[in-house]
Amino acid sequence: MKNLLGIIPARFGSKGIPKKNLKKLGGKPLIYYSINVAKSLNIFNQIILSTNSKKIAQVGKKFGLDIPFMRPNYLAQDATPMLPVLRYTLNKFSQLFYMPDIVCILQPTSPFRKPKDIIKGYELIKNTNCDSVVSVKKVPDHYSPEFLMKIQNKKLDFFLPSGKKIIRRQDAKQAYSRNGDFYFIKSSVIIDQNSLYGEDCRPIIINSKDGVNLDTNEDWEKAESIIKRGES
Numbered sequence: 001m002k003n004l005l006g007i008i009p010a011r012f013g014s015k016g017i018p019k020k021n022l023k024k025l026g027g028k029p030l031i032y033y034s035i036n037v038a039k040s041l042n043i044f045n046q047i048i049l050s051t052n053s054k055k056i057a058q059v060g061k062k063f064g065l066d067i068p069f070m071r072p073n074y075l076a077q078d079a080t081p082m083l084p085v086l087r088y089t090l091n092k093f094s095q096l097f098y099m100p101d102i103v104c105i106l107q108p109t110s111p112f113r114k115p116k117d118i119i120k121g122y123e124l125i126k127n128t129n130c131d132s133v134v135s136v137k138k139v140p141d142h143y144s145p146e147f148l149m150k151i152q153n154k155k156l157d158f159f160l161p162s163g164k165k166i167i168r169r170q171d172a173k174q175a176y177s178r179n180g181d182f183y184f185i186k187s188s189v190i191i192d193q194n195s196l197y198g199e200d201c202r203p204i205i206i207n208s209k210d211g212v213n214l215d216t217n218e219d220w221e222k223a224e225s226i227i228k229r230g231e232s
Contacts, residue, residue: 003101004103004104005047005048005103006044006046008035009051009105009107010060011051011056011080012053012056012076020220021053023220030109030111031049031060033111034106034107034111037113041115045100047065049067050071051067051070052070052073054070069096071085086105087194091191100187102122102186102187103185104184105182105183106118110212110214111212112211113182117135117182121133121204122184130200132184132200133182134183134197134203134204135180135182135183135203136176137176137211138174138176139175143175144172145175146158179208179213181211186198
């Protein structure tokens with residue numbers, strides 16, 4: 001088995017849903033759901049929380065998570081991309097312990113991810129030796145890039161030249177978008193290639209009905225209703 005490090009990134013600030021990582025969803029702080037699913041799987045050598053907040057760190061420890069070091073505030077801003085956070089985390093972790101072969105990113109904003117899907121992602125990167133595996137969902141036909149248009153200089157035009165040839169939505173190519181459930185990435189891709197994906201990125205397609213990505217208050221209300229209906 002390849003050495004696998006689970007990383008749950010949870011900074012303190014958030015514009016869309018203020019302090020969302022500590023906000024109670026179904027009576028539990030949001031980060032609980034990612035911690036709980038990660039600990040239920042027998043695939044990780046270690047699971048750590050990456051945070052700049054002492055409050056979040058305390059909650060993480062309460063649920064049995066390791067916080068070997070804090071994330072600096074300059075890597076916890078609204079505009080901070082994930083890649084520099086992972087590079088910092090891997091470099092710091094390797095100085096203290098070892099360099100894992102693969103990392104798995106479990107963002108708290110996807111509380112309803114299924115363990116079986118995470119296992120599929122791990123098996124795929126382990127068995128194919130690809131650079132990364134990303135969970136995705138199908139994009140509705142009418143949102144296919146070949147159907148999208150832009151207004152430029154008061155004129156309507158297609159985003160893709162091939163869009164001019166597409167009349168029926170059935171003829172458009174199936175598109176996919178990242179759904180945020182998980183990312184499996186080789187550490188060498190992050191450190192040596194300075195990339196989240198590498199040259200060989202494979203998908204795990206998730207049923208869009210199974211998930212919700214918490215970015216807005218409307219998303220939060222949807223998540224609460226899912227819990228109340230007992231569908232999570």
